[in-house]
Amino acid sequence: xxxxxxxxxxxxxxxxxxxxxxxxxxxxxxxxxxxxxxxxxxxxxxxxxxxxxxxxxxxxxxxxxxxxxxxxxxxxxxxxxxxxxxxxxxxxxxxxxxxxxxxxxxxxxxxxxxxxxxxxxxxxxxxxxxxxxxxxxxxxxxxxxxxxxxxxxxxxxxxxxxxxxxxxxxxxxxxxxxxxxxxxxxxxxxxxxxxxxxxxxxxxxxxxxxxxxxxxxxxxx
Amino acid sequence: xxxxxxxxxxxxxxxxxxxxxxxxxxxxxxxxxxxxxxxxxxxxxxxxxxxxxxxxxxxxxxxxxxxxxxxxxxxxxxxxxxxxxxxxxxxxxxxxxxxxxxxxxxxxxxxxxxxxxxxxxxxxxxxxxxxxxxxxxxxxxxxxxxxxxxxxxxxxxxxxxxxxxxxxxxxxxxxxxxxxxxxxxxxxxxxxxxxxxxxxxxxxxxxxxxxxxxxxxxxxx
DNA sequence: CAAGTACTCAAGTGAGTAGTTGACAAGCCC
DNA sequence: GGGCTTGTCAACTACTCACTTGAGTACTTG
Numbered sequence: 001x002x003x004x005x006x007x008x009x010x011x012x013x014x015x016x017x018x019x020x021x022x023x024x025x026x027x028x029x030x031x032x033x034x035x036x037x038x039x040x041x042x043x044x045x046x047x048x049x050x051x052x053x054x055x056x057x058x059x060x061x062x063x064x065x066x067x068x069x070x071x072x073x074x075x076x077x078x079x080x081x082x083x084x085x086x087x088x089x090x091x092x093x094x095x096x097x098x099x100x101x102x103x104x105x106x107x108x109x110x111x112x113x114x115x116x117x118x119x120x121x122x123x124x125x126x127x128x129x130x131x132x133x134x135x136x137x138x139x140x141x142x143x144x145x146x147x148x149x150x151x152x153x154x155x156x157x158x159x160x161x162x163x164x165x166x167x168x169x170x171x172x173x174x175x176x177x178x179x180x181x182x183x184x185x186x187x188x189x190x191x192x193x194x195x196x197x198x199x200x201x202x203x204x205x206x207x208x209x210x211x212x213x214x215x216x217x218x219x220x221x
Numbered sequence: 222x223x224x225x226x227x228x229x230x231x232x233x234x235x236x237x238x239x240x241x242x243x244x245x246x247x248x249x250x251x252x253x254x255x256x257x258x259x260x261x262x263x264x265x266x267x268x269x270x271x272x273x274x275x276x277x278x279x280x281x282x283x284x285x286x287x288x289x290x291x292x293x294x295x296x297x298x299x300x301x302x303x304x305x306x307x308x309x310x311x312x313x314x315x316x317x318x319x320x321x322x323x324x325x326x327x328x329x330x331x332x333x334x335x336x337x338x339x340x341x342x343x344x345x346x347x348x349x350x351x352x353x354x355x356x357x358x359x360x361x362x363x364x365x366x367x368x369x370x371x372x373x374x375x376x377x378x379x380x381x382x383x384x385x386x387x388x389x390x391x392x393x394x395x396x397x398x399x400x401x402x403x404x405x406x407x408x409x410x411x412x413x414x415x416x417x418x419x420x421x422x423x424x425x426x427x428x429x430x431x432x433x434x435x436x437x438x439x440x441x442x
Numbered sequence: 443c444a445a446g447t448a449c450t451c452a453a454g455t456g457a458g459t460a461g462t463t464g465a466c467a468a469g470c471c472c
Numbered sequence: 473g474g475g476c477t478t479g480t481c482a483a484c485t486a487c488t489c490a491c492t493t494g495a496g497t498a499c500t501t502g
Contacts, residue, residue, distance in 0.1 A: 009327055013324045015243055015248055022239040023459090024235065027239070041477090051478080059480080084315050094308070096237075100234050107231070260449095273450080274492080295448050
């Protein structure tokens with residue numbers, strides 16, 4: 001097979017995958033799915049789209065084999081198909097963050113008001129976790145159960161005020177949530193700092209952690 | 222800033238990057254550029270497109286800030302803008318390879334006829350390189366000079382038959398080229414095997430190596 | 443400066459894509 | 473089965489994109 005013919009056959013497949021990502025709505029759906037499986041109605045609500053429109057975007061993602069479906073009763077559950085998809089989404093966001101000034105600025109504005117406690121890198125966090133630090137997942141229970149950092153405990157932000165006594169006050173706490181554009185860990189850190197805990201926030205969140213192949217429980221296989 | 226408003230503002234930027242990748246022609250241009258800077262005419266020739274069309278695709282890539290330009294005489298040189306872009310391209314290809322059966326099959330057909338010498342992973346290659354193995358880059362001189370594996374020597378495939386005596390016959394040789402869909406290293410391995418050398422091929426090539434942050438000389442900064 | 447090279451731009455056509463609406467299918471519960 | 477929920481499909485309009493053609497710009501060389 002000639003080089004030219006091979007390229008003409010294989011590149012359209014690569015483009016098909018990129019094409020599926022080339023819509024803000026689909027990227028938002030994909031991002032939500034990196035946090036755990038969802039049914040169509042929930043996705044439509046979270047994104048503010050009509051069910052029909054969500055359904056069509058989800059089918060585009062499925063046609064590119066980025067997500068998979070399973071029927072459960074009369075609901076259809078969508079989930080991310082493969083860790084490599086998570087990795088691709090993180091890589092895409094990474095390029096936008098490092099190359100597009102607008103993205104950098106928007107992210108800063110978003111976080112400017114609130115930044116409680118120091119931030120640790122994922123490398124540092126792995127070391128600290130071996131040195132008696134507590135990994136605290138403040139996402140909702142369902143998301144924790146669909147996958148979380150190895151060794152983490154789960155106290156959703158909403159429950160945190162009532163469950164402070166579950167946290168050891170003498171150990172350092174590393175709080176994390178859905179990722180760069182999620183404020184759960186930030187709010188948790190504020191609450192914990194106000195109550196005298198030694199708390200830091202993890203840089204990024206669950207998708208970044210998993211896409212780098214760090215130790216996890218559950219998650220996409 | 223509300224979560225909804227933030228998402229409505231930031232996701233279109235992510236989509237813009239994906240949009241730029243959503244064309245087989247642009248991906249091919251990008252892939253060529255991962256091997257080193259090129260001027261428009263060279264890119265048009267390599268892809269078989271008209272100059273005007275190549276130019277327009279290149280401008281799309283530039284608008285998404287995936288590539289950068291520099292004028293040199295009356296030529297305009299395009300190059301990949303950032304290592305994260307290389308990483309994104311490798312991630313995209315990775316998803317297509319692991320998720321799309323057609324891609325897997327095409328790649329196998331392409332390589333089926335020829336597979337000379339064993340393949341070593343990039344991890345293994347790094348270890349072997351510290352154990353007296355020779356890293357051999359068989360790409361053209363210009364590509365070697367624009368960036369290569371740390372410690373590699375360059376003998377382009379075309380020159381290899383005349384320059385065999387430059388290679389130590391008692392050391393293991395690790396041959397590499399442009400990547401998964403390039404046959405240079407394969408042909409080099411065939412030639413070296415026929416001449417009694419102990420040769421293996423590197424899995425992937427230059428872009429994969431650089432995007433993983435392994436030691437390099439030159440390359441995109 | 444004139445001629446030539448390398449690239450970009452503008453306009454036009456045909457193809458493809460997004461979101462809406464209303465009809466339809468598949469499974470649940472009484 | 474009848475009525476409900478959940479999701480998909482088909483058809484339509486408005487919009488966007490790809491490639492070509494021909495003109496235009498930027499720089500170099502004689």
